[in-house]
Amino acid sequence: MEESKIYEGLKKYFRFDKFKSELQKQAVVEVCQRKHDVLISMPTGSGKSLCYQLPAMLHEKMITIVFSPLLALIKDQIDHLLALKIRAASLNSKITVSQREALIADLKSTSPNTKILYVTPEQAATQTFKALYTNLYNFDKIAFLVVDEAHCVSEWGHDFRPHYLRLGELRIGVKVPCIALTATANVEVTNDIISSLKLAEDRKLFKTSCFRSNLYYDVFYPNLLEDPFRHLRDFINECLNVKNETDLLKKNKSCGIIYCRTREQTEMLMERLNKLGVKALCYHAGLKNHERQDFQEKWQNGDVQVIVATISFGMGVDKASVRFVVHWGSPKDPASFYQETGRAGRDGKPSKCRVYYSRSDSKAIEFHVTQDLGKAGSKEGKKKRAEVAMKGLKLIIEYCENPSECRHKLFSNYFGEPPPKCKKNCDFCENKKKVNEAAELFLTKSIQYNSKATSYSDMDYQDMYGGGRRGAKMDENEYKNQDSDDDEDNGFEREQAARKASNEFIRKQFELRKNQKEVSHKTIDSLIAQHARVRAAASSSSKVKGLLLATREQYVTKLTEVLHENYTKCQEEQTFDRQDIEDCAVDIEYEIFSANTTHIMYKSSVARMISNVKKFTADGIVHEKLLLFEPKPSRNESLSDLFRNITKEQQLKKLESKKQEEIENETSFRTARDVYDEQKGRTGLSIDQKSNAVEEIKVKTEPEV
Ligand SMILES: Nc1ncnc2c1ncn2[C@@H]1O[C@H](COP(=O)(O)OP(=O)(O)OP(=O)(O)O)[C@@H](O)[C@H]1O
Numbered sequence: 001m002e003e004s005k006i007y008e009g010l011k012k013y014f015r016f017d018k019f020k021s022e023l024q025k026q027a028v029v030e031v032c033q034r035k036h037d038v039l040i041s042m043p044t045g046s047g048k049s050l051c052y053q054l055p056a057m058l059h060e061k062m063i064t065i066v067f068s069p070l071l072a073l074i075k076d077q078i079d080h081l082l083a084l085k086i087r088a089a090s091l092n093s094k095i096t097v098s099q100r101e102a103l104i105a106d107l108k109s110t111s112p113n114t115k116i117l118y119v120t121p122e123q124a125a126t127q128t129f130k131a132l133y134t135n136l137y138n139f140d141k142i143a144f145l146v147v148d149e150a151h152c153v154s155e156w157g158h159d160f161r162p163h164y165l166r167l168g169e170l171r172i173g174v175k176v177p178c179i180a181l182t183a184t185a186n187v188e189v190t191n192d193i194i195s196s197l198k199l200a201e202d203r204k205l206f207k208t209s210c211f212r213s214n215l216y217y218d219v220f221y222p223n224l225l226e227d228p229f230r231h232l233r234d235f236i237n238e239c240l241n242v243k244n245e246t247d248l249l250k251k252n253k254s255c256g257i258i259y260c261r262t263r264e265q266t267e268m269l270m271e272r273l274n275k276l277g278v279k280a281l282c283y284h285a286g287l288k289n290h291e292r293q294d295f296q297e298k299w300q301n302g303d304v305q306v307i308v309a310t311i312s313f314g315m316g317v318d319k320a321s322v323r324f325v326v327h328w329g330s331p332k333d334p335a336s337f338y339q340e341t342g343r344a345g346r347d348g349k350p351s352k353c354r355v356y357y358s359r360s361d362s363k364a365i366e367f368h369v370t371q372d373l374g375k376a377g378s379k380e381g382k383k384k385r386a387e388v389a390m391k392g393l394k395l396i397i398e399y400c401e402n403p404s405e406c407r408h409k410l411f412s413n414y415f416g417e418p419p420p421k422c423k424k425n426c427d428f429c430e431n432k433k434k435v436n437e438a439a440e441l442f443l444t445k446s447i448q449y450n451s452k453a454t455s456y457s458d459m460d461y462q463d464m465y466g467g468g469r470r471g472a473k474m475d476e477n478e479y480k481n482q483d484s485d486d487d488e489d490n491g492f493e494r495e496q497a498a499r500k501a502s503n504e505f506i507r508k509q510f511e512l513r514k515n516q517k518e519v520s521h522k523t524i525d526s527l528i529a530q531h532a533r534v535r536a537a538a539s540s541s542s543k544v545k546g547l548l549l550a551t552r553e554q555y556v557t558k559l560t561e562v563l564h565e566n567y568t569k570c571q572e573e574q575t576f577d578r579q580d581i582e583d584c585a586v587d588i589e590y591e592i593f594s595a596n597t598t599h600i601m602y603k604s605s606v607a608r609m610i611s612n613v614k615k616f617t618a619d620g621i622v623h624e625k626l627l628l629f630e631p632k633p634s635r636n637e638s639l640s641d642l643f644r645n646i647t648k649e650q651q652l653k654k655l656e657s658k659k660q661e662e663i664e665n666e667t668s669f670r671t672a673r674d675v676y677d678e679q680k681g682r683t684g685l686s687i688d689q690k691s692n693a694v695e696e697i698k699v700k701t702e703p704e705v
Contacts, residue, residue, distance in 0.1 A: 001032040001058060013057045013086060020047040027206040031055040031144070037178045037203040039150075039193060043210050044183045044342025045318075049077065051206075052146045052179050056116050057086065062143035063107065063136060066118045069149050069161055074118040076318065081116060090118040091129060104128075108135060121152075121163035124170065133170065142176045147197055150180035151335075154192035155384050158184065158335035158392070164196070171198045183210075183342060184335040187416045210338065210411045211420035214345045217407035218427035219355045219400050219435075221442040228356060229269075232258075232326065233276040239324040239352055240305055250302030256324040258308045259331075259340055261361055269328060270308045283309035314340060320347035326354050329361030330400065333392025334414040357400040359446055365393055367600050401443065403428050403435050533582070535590040547599040552589060555606045559585035562613040563626060570622045576631060584629040 006028060010016050019025035024047050027040050032055045042048050056064035068074050074090050081088040089103050106112050123129055136142050151157035153164040171178060180193050193199070222228035242254045260266045263284035270282040281295040281304045299307040300319060307313065308328075325344040331337035345351030373386040399410050407426035409419050424430045534540070534552040541547055560582045567574065567581055576584075588609060596602040616623045 001029075003029065005058065006032060006054070009054055009058045013084060014050065014054065015084070016050075020050070021208070023206055023208050024051060027051040028054050030204050030206070031177070031179055032058055034059070034143070034177050037180075037197075037199040039180045039182075039190070039199060039203060039205045039207075041182050041185050041190065041205070041207040043208065043212055044339060045346035046183075046208065048181045048183070049148075051181070052144060053081070053086070053116065056143060059143040061111055061141070063112060063114060063141050064116050064144045064146060065133070065136075065142060066116060066146040066148055067121055067124055067164075067167055068118050069121065069152050069159070069164070071120065073148070074120070077118060080318070086115060087113050088116040088118065089114050091132075092118075092120050092123050104132060107132060112141070121161060121167060125163060125166055130170075137174055137176065144179050145170065145174075145176050146179045146181065147193075148181050150193045150197065151182045151185050151189045153196040154185075154189040155381055156186070156188035156192060156388055158333055158339075160385060168196045168198050184339055184415075186335075186414055209417055209420065210415045211408055211417075211422075212342065212345065213420075213422075213425060214348055214350050215341060215353050216350065216425050217341070217353045219357050219403065219407075221438060221445075222356050222358055223445055224438060224441055229272045229276060232328075232356065233273060233278055235326070235352075235354065236273075236278050236306060236324070242323065251300065252321055253302050253305065254321050254323040255299065255302065255305040255319065256307075256326070257314065257322060257340075257343060258306065258326040258328055259313075260308060260310060260328045261330070261364065263310055265328065266308045266310060273306065273308070278306055279304050280306040280308050283307055283313040285310065285312045311336070311340070314343055317343060318346065319343075321349075322346065322351065323349075324352045324354065326356065328356050329358050330365060331355065331396050332365055333389060334395050334399075334410050335392065337396065338411050338414070355400055357442075359401070362393065362397050362400070363598075363600060366390070367604065369393060370604075401439060403439055533586060534593070535586060536593065540593075544593065544596060544599050544602050547593075547602055551599075551603075552593065555603075556582070556585050556589050558610055559588055559606070559613070562610050562617070563588075563623065566613050566617040566623050567626055569617055570620050571626070576626070576629075580629070580631045581626070583632050584626055587629070588625055 010019070010028075019028065023042065027038065027042075028051055030036065031038055031051060034055075038051075040048055040051050052064060052066065056062075066077075068077070071090075071092060071094060074092065078088045078090055089106075091100070091103060095103070103114070106114055107117065119129060133142075147153075147164075147167060149159065150164075152159050152161040153167070154160060178197055178199060180197055180199065182189070182193065185193060194203070220228075220231065222231075225231045236256060239256060240254045245253050258266075258269060258280075260269060263282075263286045266282040266284050270280045273280040281298060283292060283295050283299075287295070295304075295307065296313070296317075298304045300317070311332075322344045325341045327337070327340070331340065341353035344353055369386055369389045373383065373390065375382070395410065395414070399407070406419065406422045406429050408422045411417075412419050422429045428435050533556050534549070536543070537549055537552070540549045540552055560578075563585055564578065564581045567576060589606065592602060592605045592609065596605055613623050613625075
């Protein structure tokens with residue numbers, strides 16, 4: 001195809017006078033020839049879409065099929081194309097039956113109106129699509145098969161999608177050029193793309209350096225900052241205070257994105273920023289659909305300049321004027337970090353990418369990856385993905401905690417490219433000494449923190465096990481366009497609910513017992529601790545920061561369950577009763593509690609112990625802890641005993657009053673009530689003991705005749 005025709009199309013369909021780069025032009029020219037498969041590996045925002053959209057328009061009467069991983073991404077592309085009056089459509093599970101019928105009828109007609117058809121990989125696996133595909137191919141109507149975000153075929157990549165693997169099947173025996181596009185392919189991912197999509201030997205590769213010279217990267221440590229939130233606020237104001245913007249339309253003005261790991265963090269940070277005078281909105285998968293849409297539109301239109309979001313935000317967001325991308329906590333791995341920060345400076349203007357690094361956040365990610373690794377078992381694919389994730393996270397930790405080279409090298413190393421000429425485009429190249437000093441101070445403080453268990457960051461990240469993980473999972477699923485959402489690990493909500501319920505119960509009972517008088521929180525907390533089944537209950541949250549007593553009690557229950565099962569299934573002569581087993585569980589829990597300083601470590605140790613006991617049960621062996629356990633002669637009243645006994649106690653009280661009346665009638669000595677109250681205060685006797693005590697006291701205080 002002649003170049004002049006290509007330029008004509010560029011202007012006519014896309015209203016551009018020139019190509020964004022020489023490589024974009026070369027790729028378009030090559031694709032237009034329809035002679036070879038083409039792999040385009042270019043940075044985010046470099047204009048990869050045009051490399052297939054323009055050729056699609058220049059092959060009249062033919063259709064280009066694009067496989068794209070996300071409905072949101074497809075929607076954005078279609079909206080963009082329709083605005084340019086290009087006939088684009090999508091075949092996916094969300095369209096209505098009549099829309100589907102109309103679309104298929106058009107595609108089957110002799111000269112279809114549709115020029116570009118977007119299909120999700122899941123839809124591509126359906127019989128409907130396969131039949132349509134064969135029909136189009138038989139009538140020689142397919143111009144190109146395009147695989148957008150092609151790194152999704154690779155388990156080495158950061159967004160692996162199993163359905164992408166099956167796209168290669170569509171290429172068997174089909175002579176239509178395949179165009180694969182990605183921004184984040186290292187050597188392994190590139191090899192996977194080539195083999196999975198069966199790109200021909202004579203394929204053409206268009207690859208530019210991943211280096212984005214307009215992006216400035218740096219890292220700050222919140223625990224070294226006097227007020228991290230004000231620091232962030234000042235950074236935002238600095239980034240958004242761009243000159244000569246007054247004449248711009250609202251939607252073209254500078255804006256920014258802050259990424260958090262969990263939805264709780266997004267909401268907390270949004271509130272903080274709003275209080276500090278920065279108008280911000282949040283975005284995560286827990287919001288209602290209309291809220292999400294509304295917030296995204298407000299940010300897109302420039303009504304709000306800052307959006308605090310989980311990773312579910314951003315794919316397909318093509319806003320040129322993003323002046324900063326912040327990671328509040330820790331990025332996940334170099335590829336995601338590259339893609340997320342790649343949303344900054346798409347107009348080529350200087351923009352900033354900052355991490356406010358918190359070790360508790362990277363630990364939380366590590367914890368989840370370790371869990372995935374544990375769960376993977378013998379499943380090779382899952383294991384490999386968890387290993388890749390762990391490797392990626394280690395690189396991020398190194399990047400943040402132990403900087404030793406230009407920040408951009410994180411990416412050039414990952415993508416297997418020579419080091420970029422950064423000059424002063426990162427804090428390290430600008431002032432290596434300052435960066436090293438900060439990192440050293442951070443490490444020193446972190447060590448001190450580990451022994452003292454207090455830190456700014458942990459105070460804000462208590463959700464890493466429960467709602468955090470679940471929330472993060474939902475956001476990730478959302479991001480990956482999956483409908484499923486499992487119900488595991490909702491520990492946070494459970495903990496909160498359990499604690500609330502226990503406190504409420506005790507509060508009510510206390511009020512009843514104290515004739516509706518107000519009871520202080522301190523009294524209630526100490527009562528709960530006093531009656532808890534676990535040992536050293538009162539120091540739960542001070543020893544292991546953020547650990548709730550309710551959580552410890554839940555773990556004791558769980559340990560009791562698995563030990564009980566182990567004992568009843570594996571021990572022939574059984575001498576322990578349920579209470580002995582619970583005592584054993586209490587000992588084990590206390591041992592773990594004493595040995596750990598963070599609730600993550602505590603929780604993972606208990607989880608390990610539970611699975612260890614289960615393993616013993618599966619092997620038919622009595623667990624060693626039970627073998628070594630010596631039953632205790634006496635037991636303390638537990639929280640559950642307390643609940644059970646409160647009603648009985650009230651009945652006892654009535655009985656006591658009655659007895660007391662009788663005694664008072666009979667004696668002028670100290671009453672049973674007086675003596676009982678004294679004893680009760682000192683010992684907290686059981687109901688039977690109390691009852692006996694009253695009897696005993698009565699006997700002892702009876703007047704001598
Ligand atoms: N020749 C051109 N001249 C000017 N702008 C262009 C040109 N080609 C593309 N663009 C614009 O560049 C921006 C980025 O393009 P595009 O979304 O295709 O990037 P991308 O490489 O696919 O990025 P990502 O990997 O993040 O999806 C878009 O706003 C697009 O309209």
